[in-house]
Amino acid sequence: MLGTELPIIQAPMAGVQVSALAIAVSNAGGLGALPCAMLTAEAMRKELEAIRAATRKPYNVNFFCHTPPTPSAERESAWRAALAPYYREYGIDPAGIPAGPGRSPFSAEAVEILEAFKPPVVSFHFGLPASEHVARIKRWGAKVLASATTVEEARWLEAHGADAIIAQGIEAGGHRGHFLSHDLTVQPGIFALVPQIVRAVNVPVIAAGGIADAAGVRAALALGAAAAQVGTAFLLCPEATTGKVHRAALKSEAARHTVLTNVFTGRPARGIVNRVIRELGALNGAVPEFPLATGAIAPLRAKAEAQGSGDFSPLWSGQNATGCREVPAAEITRSLASVR
Numbered sequence: 141m142l143g144t145e146l147p148i149i150q151a152p153m154a155g156v157q158v159s160a161l162a163i164a165v166s167n168a169g170g171l172g173a174l175p176c177a178m179l180t181a182e183a184m185r186k187e188l189e190a191i192r193a194a195t196r197k198p199y200n201v202n203f204f205c206h207t208p209p210t211p212s213a214e215r216e217s218a219w220r221a222a223l224a225p226y227y228r229e230y231g232i233d234p235a236g237i238p239a240g241p242g243r244s245p246f247s248a249e250a251v252e253i254l255e256a257f258k259p260p261v262v263s264f265h266f267g268l269p270a271s272e273h274v275a276r277i278k279r280w281g282a283k284v285l286a287s288a289t290t291v292e293e294a295r296w297l298e299a300h301g302a303d304a305i306i307a308q309g310i311e312a313g314g315h316r317g318h319f320l321s322h323d324l325t326v327q328p329g330i331f332a333l334v335p336q337i338v339r340a341v342n343v344p345v346i347a348a349g350g351i352a353d354a355a356g357v358r359a360a361l362a363l364g365a366a367a368a369q370v371g372t373a374f375l376l377c378p379e380a381t382t383g384k385v386h387r388a389a390l391k392s393e394a395a396r397h398t399v400l401t402n403v404f405t406g407r408p409a410r411g412i413v414n415r416v417i418r419e420l421g422a423l424n425g426a427v428p429e430f431p432l433a434t435g436a437i438a439p440l441r442a443k444a445e446a447q448g449s450g451d452f453s454p455l456w457s458g459q460n461a462t463g464c465r466e467v468p469a470a471e472i473t474r475s476l477a478s479v480r
């Protein structure tokens with residue numbers, strides 16, 4: 141359905157990759173992805189032009205579609221109070237920290253830009269955008285994919301026009317794609333989720349979460365998935381823009397312990413346990429709503445990273461980082477699809 145040679149979809153990963161990874165995976169026969177949640181309109185255009193110039197293969201353009209929250213001064217100051225000891229430790233003046241949204245949802249402007257490029261696949265995390273946007277994307281022939289963390293979400297996405305469902309298991313790195321329930325206990329692991337979604341919907345299902353090698357891909361296909369979406373395994377590739385401290389953490393023993401945490405963005409996402417998570421708790425009630433939490437922690441992250449420390453960095457990773465290798469993404473793509 142997506143026109144790729146291999147059943148391998150590179151998970152879009154905002155903040156750690158732009159077009160280079162997408163191009164490498166698409167040219168290797170998988171489906172490369174450009175995540176747009178952290179790109180300005182201008183940057184998005186530039187990256188789409190780079191993809192158009194470098195591949196004729198299918199590729200995916202990905203967006204978040206959350207509803208931006210109303211900022212709460214009370215919550216912002218409660219969260220900054222929790223971070224105050226760290227600001228003092230690093231000599232940061234909290235008065236000088238701008239509040240910022242950090243991540244933007246899909247918008248009318250994004251559809252305009254997309255229409256000029258007509259990407260063959262567009263995918264969404266946190267539900268789907270307004271139905272007129274979905275219809276417009278489909279008019280140029282694009283397939284629409286979206287993440288589901290439960291059977292209910294998969295049924296909702298199918299009913300609202302998704303052409304395939306990404307079944308995201310609890311193992312997955314980065315943000316959980318949930319949008320119908322905020323109850324963190326409702327998302328099953330991939331072995332339980334994939335077959336249930338396959339039975340519940342009539343569109344193809346793509347398995348995501350903890351898939352790190354060809355055996356994992358084969359297991360996903362055996363459970364009824366049509367393809368596997370893999371994120372974490374691409375994080376050490378030279379085409380990814382993964383930062384130094386993040387790369388070091390992925391290569392270390394620390395990568396064995398990941399957790400769902402809201403301290404970096406306000407929304408639960410899976411990352412490697414680090415100091416700020418240990419000291420403030422993985423799910424902290426004072427954190428501003430997604431994506432407003434990003435601003436307050438940003439200067440701590442910058443100062444710590446400048447000293448080579450990942451104590452305040454979002455070290456996103458799925459539960460299985462064993463597939464991470466410092467080799468070109470084409471090699472990872474081909475080895476995920478290898479039949480032995």
Ligand SMILES: Cc1cc2nc3c(=O)[nH]c(=O)nc-3n(C[C@H](O)[C@H](O)[C@H](O)COP(=O)(O)O)c2cc1C
Pocket residue numbers: 151152153154156175176177202203264265287308311312313314315348349350351369370371372373456457458459460
């Ligand atoms: C660093 C990182 C960033 C991510 N960013 C996005 C994103 O921008 N959009 C999205 O749809 N999913 C994002 N995800 C989630 C992936 O789509 C996918 O569910 C996950 O990578 C699959 O699990 P795995 O990492 O264990 O392979 C991200 C995952 C990681 C690890």
